[in-house]
Amino acid sequence: MLSKNKEININEIKVIQAPLAGISDVVFRGMIRKYGSKCLMTTEMISSEMLCNNPNPKIIQFEEFEYPLAFQLVGHKIDKMTAAAKIVAPFASMIDINCGCPVKKVVVSGDGAAMMKTPQLAADILKSIKDTTNLPVSAKFRLGWSNNEENYIEFAKILEQAGADFVTLHARTRSAMYEGSADWKKIGLLKKELKIPVFANGDIKTLEDAKNCLKITKCDGISIGRGIMGDFSLPYRIEKYLKEKIEIKEPNLEEKIEMLKEHLSLEIKNMGETNGIKFMRKFYNYYISSIKNASKYRCCLVRLEKEKEILKVLDEILCIHNSNH
Ligand SMILES: Cc1cc2nc3c(=O)[nH]c(=O)nc-3n(C[C@H](O)[C@H](O)[C@H](O)COP(=O)(O)O)c2cc1C
Incomplete structure (x- = not known):
């Protein structure tokens, strides 16, 4: 069934x-919706x-509440990218083109961040998808391949010319992967050069x-990845601030642990105990990063295989934290 919430107004995002x-x-x-955010979601x-x-069909079917939803496609062949966009179009609020993934197995074939080396090809893909689907199309990219090959401004201008509805800049180069800090000043430089909206990442x-x-x-807005991984309230708190200048406090440890317990329980329901618990190992670091001895607790949590054991350790963490404060 097609979503009723599929329509998107980019200026409101x-x-x-x-x-x-x-x-x-x-x-x-x-969880993002439960905490109140109306943000644009993106598929992996x-x-x-x-x-x-x-x-x-599992790849293209989503729940009502996940909308508005951008489908992100990765690839470097115009025919395949256009055909893929056509397949997802009935389910998508918009299409985003991945021009930023730095992973070796992706870039070797010319996909992801390697698209920054072929700006005209990226623009042709974008135009073809837009003409075929009639949906808004954006691209997410990095500063360039390496420090000596930063071409984000030229790259974005070619995409703008090709009809991009907005762009998202992850302000690191491909060579930096996830090291160092994102250079927000460069996102500011890009913003000055484009007429279409720019999202900072x-x-x-x-x-x-x-x-x-x-x-x-x-910038016109922001795109958040890892910041949501230990705090599902972050998108809502940012939206609330931007709309009404109201600053809602970050959840404290007790609230984060409650959030983590709910997340764990829902993943177990979704995937079963074994897979749900394995999956949740990716998150502990983010939830408890602010506390003393976080790495010790994380090491303990990632070894556990039963929900009951995990809940017990989480209660212990909270108890120790509270007795120290
Ligand atoms: C585990 C993981 C998976 C990611 N997967 C994608 C992806 O599928 N497509 C994409 O464009 N970027 C992907 N990224 C990059 C993020 O979208 C984002 O650009 C990056 O993490 C920087 O933003 P952040 O500091 O808010 O996380 C991924 C990042 C992480 C950590």
């Missing part, structure tokens, strides 16, 4: 859930080749970060 392969599932997006990257060869982990980033970049 201030916060985007950045694509997070292997992380952002239906439970993840449900979907290989256009894979989709064309094996159009598995990289290292926005708190409301304060969002405020600073928007001040530095003067």
